[in-house]
Amino acid sequence: MPATVVVGLQWGDEGKGKTTDLLGESVSMVVRYQGGDNAGHTVVLGDETFKLHLVPSGILHPHITPVIGSGVVVNPAVLLDEMAALEARGVSTARLRVSAQAHLIMPYHVALDSAMEARLAEGGIGTTHRGIGPAYADRAWRTGLRVEDLLDPDGLRLRLERLLPGKNAILAAYGAEPFELEPLHAAAVRHGEALRPFVADTFWLVQDALARGEHVLLEGAQGTLLDLDHGTYPYVTSSNPVAGGACTGGGIGPLQVDEVLGIMKAYTTRVGSGPFPTELDDGIGRSMRERGREFGATTGRPRRCGWFDAVPLRYAVAVNSATSIMLNKIDILSGLDEVLVCVAYEVDGERIASWPVAADALARVRPVYRRFPGWHEELADVRRTEELPGNARRYVDALEEMAGVPISIISVGPERTQTIERRARPRRDVAGRVA
Ligand code: GDP
Ligand code: IMO
Ligand code: MG
Numbered sequence: 001m002p003a004t005v006v007v008g009l010q011w012g013d014e015g016k017g018k019t020t021d022l023l024g025e026s027v028s029m030v031v032r033y034q035g036g037d038n039a040g041h042t043v044v045l046g047d048e049t050f051k052l053h054l055v056p057s058g059i060l061h062p063h064i065t066p067v068i069g070s071g072v073v074v075n076p077a078v079l080l081d082e083m084a085a086l087e088a089r090g091v092s093t094a095r096l097r098v099s100a101q102a103h104l105i106m107p108y109h110v111a112l113d114s115a116m117e118a119r120l121a122e123g124g125i126g127t128t129h130r131g132i133g134p135a136y137a138d139r140a141w142r143t144g145l146r147v148e149d150l151l152d153p154d155g156l157r158l159r160l161e162r163l164l165p166g167k168n169a170i171l172a173a174y175g176a177e178p179f180e181l182e183p184l185h186a187a188a189v190r191h192g193e194a195l196r197p198f199v200a201d202t203f204w205l206v207q208d209a210l211a212r213g214e215h216v217l218l219e220g221a222q223g224t225l226l227d228l229d230h231g232t233y234p235y236v237t238s239s240n241p242v243a244g245g246a247c248t249g250g251g252i253g254p255l256q257v258d259e260v261l262g263i264m265k266a267y268t269t270r271v272g273s274g275p276f277p278t279e280l281d282d283g284i285g286r287s288m289r290e291r292g293r294e295f296g297a298t299t300g301r302p303r304r305c306g307w308f309d310a311v312p313l314r315y316a317v318a319v320n321s322a323t324s325i326m327l328n329k330i331d332i333l334s335g336l337d338e339v340l341v342c343v344a345y346e347v348d349g350e351r352i353a354s355w356p357v358a359a360d361a362l363a364r365v366r367p368v369y370r371r372f373p374g375w376h377e378e379l380a381d382v383r384r385t386e387e388l389p390g391n392a393r394r395y396v397d398a399l400e401e402m403a404g405v406p407i408s409i410i411s412v413g414p415e416r417t418q419t420i421e422r423r424a425r426p427r428r429d430v431a432g433r434v435a
Contacts, residue, residue: 002432003216004259005246008223009316011270012241013296013303014263015328015411017041020057020219022409022416023261028214028430029065030058031206033249034239035221036073036105036135037082038128040297044414048089051297054079056219059091063430065209067202068098069218071239071249073135074147075105076191098195099202099251100148106188108167108179109134115174125235126272128298136238147199150192157185203251210256213432218246218257224316232362235274243320259426261408262322264313266330266395269303271296275362278306278342292332307340307369310402315355317403324408324425327399330392331412336374339395342367343402372398379412385422 004023008014020030021043032039037053043060044050052059054074056066068074083093109131116133117124127133138144143163149156160181168178209216222241225231230242239245243260247253267288270276279285285305288294294303316322333339344353345365357365375389382388388396388410400407410420428434 002213002259002426002428003210003218003252003257004261005218005220005243005257005320006261006263007220007243007246007320007322008241009262009264009313009320009322009325010223010268011225011276012221012223013040013269013271013294014223014265015326016220016263017043017052017057018328018411018414018416019261019263019326019409020217021060022419023217024058024061024064026215026428026430027058027064027217029067029206029209029216030056031067031069031202031216031218031250032056032072032221033069033218033246034071034241035237036130036132037075037078038130038132038237038298039221041219041221042297042414045416050086050089050091053082053298055082055086055093055096058217058219059086059093059096062092064095065205066096067205068096068102069202069206069250070099070101071245072099072102073105073132073139073239074098074102075110075131076147076150076188076195078105080191080194096198097200097202097205098147098198100146100199102147103135103139103144104146104149105131105135106145107184108164108171109138111176111179112167112171112174115171115176119174124273126274130298133238147195150188151196151199153185153189153192156188157181160185206251210252215428215430215432216252218250218252220246224319225312230319230356232274232359235272243322260320260322261425262317262320262325262405263328264325265328266333266399267292267308268306269294271299271301271303275359276304276306277311277345277362277365277367278309279304280306284336287335288332292329307342307367308399309342309367310399311342311345311353311357312355313403317405322405324406324423325400325403326409326411327396327407328411330396330410331379333374333392333395334378335376339372339374340369341372341398341402343370344368370398380418382412383420385410385420
């Protein structure tokens with residue numbers, strides 16, 4: 001029962017969209033297991049760039065069944081817009097399936113996300129304002145609505161009648177406008193009618209595919225350091241991007257996963273607030289942002305950029321059981337005389353080499369760097385490890401040694417073809433056969 005989990009090892013935007021699309025040839029199903037339209041996954045095909053938020057990145061392969069699992073929070077209006085935009089570009093969304101049990105992001109969640117962030121001002125999380133936290137909070141409060149509720153107008157009305165006064169009271173406490181039941185209900189029913197053909201019991205869809213021996217890919221959103229349990233709390237998202245989240249949110253058992261591919265960039269980025277020990281506020285940071293086009297795929301915000309941080313790397317490998325790593329964007333580091341990697345932190349006269357680091361300490365640490373000679377050659381056309389400049393190879397080898405698991409794929413550009421397949425991963429075809 002082969003399933004591969006694709007999971008970000010840093011603070012998101014590691015290139016999971018490219019990876020998922022790249023592996024698409026060998027999978028029959030791609031399942032999003034957590035997060036919502038806070039994600040922005042980029043797939044570049046020739047002249048065309050697709051930025052996917054809710055629709056799984058496997059959609060561009062016509063043989064793949066894209067699935068939105070029960071662990072995802074779904075804003076139905078956003079999903080329908082995204083589907084329409086894909087259709088308008090000639091990408092069929094007919095195969096998409098959405099879990100009936102996935103929770104909904106309602107307009108009051110979006111309003112509350114913004115109102116809470118506004119209240120916190122400087123102390124805010126820097127969320128994407130997509131209603132993610134409030135929707136997951138409602139799920140935990142057991143006051144959430146699910147995709148299946150959209151298909152039952154009378155039941156939905158009853159639930160909204162019970163829920164809405166409470167939601168409006170909270171909104172009022174934050175100085176935000178209340179919502180009226182009728183327009184909310186009417187829009188939700190309309191969305192339900194449009195989504196009805198796509199709603200499914202995705203648990204059995206996934207299980208049946210696995211039982212047939214097909215190769216299923218679980219596409220993580222965000223990244224390990226944004227995980228609600230394992231990230232830099234409170235500067236995290238409200239779900240579990242880690243590989244364990246693929247089980248709960250995708251509806252598979254832990255032993256059904258036989259590969260966990262950790263995705264990381266050759267440097268570090270972060271969007272939103274929170275500690276970032278290796279952040280660069282200088283020309284090198286700016287050049288990473290410009291060369292790497294580090295602007296949010298969802299919000300357009302400039303991403304904070306900095307050197308690679310190896311302190312959380314082993315932690316991320318361990319917490320996800322990563323079997324190997326895909327290293328992205330090494331091409332962006334060309335042109336630097338030196339490339340630095342943070343190997344430990346210093347705080348209050350002490351040296352820390354292992355993660356997790358207490359939140360208040362993490363905000364105060366000084367990174368301890370190991371320096372590597374850089375390279376000036378452009379890497380966009382490299383297709384084999386041996387063609388990498390010696391210094392780039394030594395950098396990759398050092399990262400691999402620090403990770404403790406193989407770097408199986410290296411990416412040197414946004415295109416599918418700009419990829420170096422380095423070490424044997426378990427290679428499978430769509431039917432799950434080991435090639
Ligand atoms: P995701 O959220 O993890 O899917 O990543 P994003 O799509 O938000 O950000 C990654 C960006 O880097 C996208 O614009 C990709 O097209 C691009 N990208 C991915 N891999 C590479 C690479 O190896 N080199 C370069 N130059 N760009 C890449
Ligand atoms: P992908 O899947 C990078 C960040 C936000 C904020 C924090 C909480 O493209 O890698 P939220 O809206 O989730 O409540 O915001 O998480 N964040 C991301 N950062 N990539 C993402 O997704 C992100 N999704 C959320 O910037 O700091
Ligand atoms: Mg992204």
